[in-house]
Amino acid sequence: SQQGEEDPQALSIQEGENATMNCSYKTSINNLQWYRQNSGRGLVHLILIRSNEREKHSGRLRVTLDTSKKSSSLLITASRAADTASYFCATGGLGGYQKVTFGTGTKLQVIP
């Protein structure tokens, strides 16, 4: 069963604006990851944040994690048309088991 739910389901912004996507999950986690998927392609790993971390940065990406609220957010700053894709959060379970469960995804469109 899917663990995470993302919101919004779809987001359309102008190039240069910031895009924020949220992810909520249900059970305790070891880590949370964000992936990007271009249409009809595999997923690309963007960033991983561990359960004991609150914020992480990678280039134009900023991820926050609030384990008390079981939620995470992905912020893409100064968006570009090339950022147009679907973004998924994925949660890694406890116990070191390599099972990652994906959320429902946010489809981002950046208009040039």
Place this chain on the structure above:
Amino acid sequence: GAVVSQHPSRVICKSGTSVKIECRSLDFQATTMFWYRQFPKQSLMLMATSNEGSKATYEQGVEKDKFLINHASLTLSTLTVTSAHPEDSSFYICSAGIGTGAIKLFFGSGTQLSVL
């Protein structure tokens, strides 16, 4: 970064035939690989976890006799859709993880299966 190669990228077959999809880790050894299914505009649904040298672990609701998984080596896992039917048409994606604990997955480019 690590590369996972998945073939074929697209396959069209007749109902009743079997289709094999390969997933290879090109520059690392993957003791565990994962197979997902994705319907249009939906998320990835984990079908099974493929472990090298042992039987795959299937998720609830996934028919193991329908979706045969073989992980014969540390770099290759295959998914065979047996006696395919139109409802099996979907996008299938494999991934391989590196490291225990914090797991970062590397994905194949996916296989679009269309069953006529």
